[in-house]
Amino acid sequence: MTEAAVDMSNQTCSLSTDGKKENDGIKQEEMHQEKDAEGEAESGADSMYRYIKGDLFTSEIFKVEIQNLPKYIGFNDLKKFLNKHGIDPHKIKLFSRQKFAFVTFKNLEERDKTMKLVHGMLWKGNVLSVRLAKPKADPILKKRKQDEGIDSGMPDAKRPMGSQEAENVEEEPVSIQIANAVTPLWNVPYEEQLKMKQKEVEAVLQKLTREIGNTNKAMLPWLFIQKDKYNKMCCPLETIRPSPLQLPNLNDPEILYLQTGYRNKCEFVIGMGADGEDKTVGFRLGKYKGGSCAVVSPSETIHVSFEAKRVVESFQKFIRTTPYATYSPETYEGHWRQLTVRTTRSKQTMAIVFFNPQKLPEKEICDLKQNLHHYFTEGEGKESLITSFFFVRMGQRTSAGTEDLACEHVMGDEWIYEELLGLKFRISPHSFFQTNTPAAEVLYAAVGEWAQLDQDCTVLDVCCGTGTIGISLAKRVKKVIGIELCQEAVEDAKANAKANGLTNVEFHSGKAEDVFPTILNAVVSSNVTAIVDPPRAGLHSKVILAIRKAEHLKRLVYVACNAKAAMNNFIDLCRAPSNRVRGAPFRPVRVMAVDLFPQTMHCEIILLLERVDYSANADQTTCT
Template identity: 30%
Template sequence: MKKREMLQFVVEDMEFGGNSYGYVENKKVEVKGGIKGQVVKALVKRVKKDKVEAKLMEVVEPSSLEKAGVCKHYGQCGGCSMLSVPYEDQIKIKENQLISLFKEENINGFEFLGVEKSPNWHEYRNKMEYTFGDEEKNGPLTLGLHKKGRAYDIITVDDCFLVDEDYRKILRTTVEYFQKTNLPYYKTMMHTGYLRNLVVRKGINTGEILINLVTSSQENFDLSEYKNVMLSLDLESEIVGILHTINDSLADAVKCDELRVLYGRDHFYEKLFDLKFKISPFSFFQTNTKGAEKLYSIVREFIGEKKDKVIFDLYSGTGTIGQVLSKEAQKVIGIELIEEAVEAANENAKLNNITNCTFIAGDVGEKVKTLKERPDIIVLDPPRPGIHKDALKDIIRFNAQQIIYVSCNPKTLVRDLAELEKAGYKVLKVKGMDMFPNTPHVECVVKIEKK
């Protein structure tokens, strides 16, 4: 077995995060993607002592698990990897993967409450970030998502199941409009071109839509007609703002050098439970609104009726968890590194007439050292890399009776939980929340108490 060799094998199982594996000549072969039971072809990238790393090239035979209807882009675009699997089976797969991760870290003796389903497993996303490009070199302009396994090829995903018909209409109309203008799309390697991204955000509970066209400054194009075309669309929801973001960053990411308002507001509103949140074009907000309500209900359920307690909301983002928990606490103190998110959190607290929440900008590891209050409960909701080891030590020193850990990456979650157990804590309850149907990802909430 050598590099660049093509292998064919049956996918034996799937691991958390989107990888799967099979065996060839009794050697484990790992690929990105793949569904248990598929017969696949894969190109060897690296041969190691204990395993082979390969790139999945073709599905020769589908899995017996693949019984669900799919959109026309499935298998081509990199957005979904499990759309063909019925939702009940997706949940079972994620439950088994979570249990395996906890076993690998020898974390046991807790109550596993399974994985809660998303209220919607189609059309659940409230934000889509599309990229301008082409599907093949010098082909017609496209607007959508990257082709699976391709760095530059973009496929127009106008039949995507992750979003509702409003998104699909905005996408179709935008790409058709700009195809007629012959404006060049931005080429990231050459740093030339004009059209970069289209970001569409929607308040699922409020019905407000924010459209953000992202371009470079390399053309001076009048977008008045485009604005009018968008406003003429027959949509279920209401467009409350159309924005033009100038982005001359060399990075292949949506950044803002200048923001121009073409129509309406530079923000929209969304509701969670009875709370209202003002969301700017670049604010973080959970991409599954209905799922977020379920997620925060799990957190609230794990905390219970403890209205006299001080809660620390660490990695608080725009303060959604802290504000949802404010009715259950005497005081909530949130810490978040990104200043814009903290400003939004404090503004939203005022919007909701919440007076017992304070949000502080700064690094969690540094700021926790300066707090005079001592928490009864700590809520942790860190980014995908988990909690820095120094910050975790400071969190442990608070000696809080209870910790609720919310994680979007169970791999780093179990690593951090192992350290917390060494420090005298015990994992009591674990519950998954499927915020990302049809993908390999899952959110997880863990209740931890001091022994």
């Protein structure tokens, strides 16, 4: 889900403030490198701040520094504090030890409102102060300036931090560099990968256990027993499930391990190749904020499927015959930006190209789409076997988000179809579908088992995507209600329910924090189970509060692709009741990881939580 175009507004900022702050380590160096940035020369193309001069949006224009923050606050504390006062920040960069933060906004009004409201406000005994902050330097131009200093004979002791390491990395073959960047565990035996991930999840669960003890003293007797039984964890951690074997087919009798070539969706950037070849389609060697835009072909990356590599090679040939330049995140000029490839086990392939039209006339864009159609249906691109092709206009903006952009159908089918757990699912360009289908079957089968469903149960499928989880469980329950932000995915989910002959499923489009509380309150059944599979950042706090308040919701299955990011959700589900958090808490019952992302450190986890039954035992150590 990652290799998208870069958003300068998403680059976190770390400018220095005044000489009295006790900065240390890397943070100190970061801040001092940016000090007095406004005074630096800004001449034409060499300006490290030119990106804020154009007409494109970047939240760096509307940035403030909040000083004298209370000790020991975290990112969420600051965000909640601002939200409480009607302030909606775009980005927050907190330096808690130094007691200050940089906050950016989407417009001038929000920035000015914050300065008026927060300046002089008392928070936990501290009087806050707010002042304007300087924008962050463009990482590419900043690195270029540093490199010029190195080339000019700067002594090693004065080289920017990391320059020597960068030289060592450059000595490695490009194939090794890109493998390290996108599949960092490529040279680790698979059994060892699984052990590493199991230990990582164990550490997360041990931390959650400590946090539950800190936020819910009533659970301490139960926690004491659990920790003794489960190696300092509050519940059993089951053995990680590996990415399963792919069964043999008629054309290839050899059994293939799905540790390689497993991704059914890849996002490729388009840029200058590490080999100097322009209009290269592939993965970046590093991040833009790290000062790197070099792109490497995915031909030797082991997690990308053969079908996707074939599309990349064919598409790259096409764009190199066109007069249109690669889009530059540095200058915001150029056209070709990104290629997304989606594949299915039935060998259907969808390609989505992201193009910045700049000021090209409409006829020229129509001609380009016609050329794409001809190339992939009758020309050389026909060999890539694309079955569905879409064209997306990115527009004059820096945002990396693409979910809200219209997809123009160029050729082939409007959808591709995947089979999962014996069911058929329609997939649109923007719809979410797990990137490793066989492993997703393992994941969803476990979710269905853990949810302990019956024919009287109502299932709430939150962040349902194309409806895979809810639809796979529908025949075992009374009703399934799905909630999903992406309207395109909701249309797919409705079509999927109909195609699979289901009549007890309904789907709603909207933000979970807006839709879920209303739907939850409308459910009259006493047997309600929620299954949540949110994006990486976890559920909005409003959803967590609604879950806690709905006492008839007794069981929750939480699927997380980043357990660390979801930690605050877990803690809030288990914390003691308060004026803010109403309703009896939940507690963890069992946890398991499923390896959907071999060759990387990522995995999915399933966490089963059950509501504490206050009436059953005064010490609150039992669940319903």
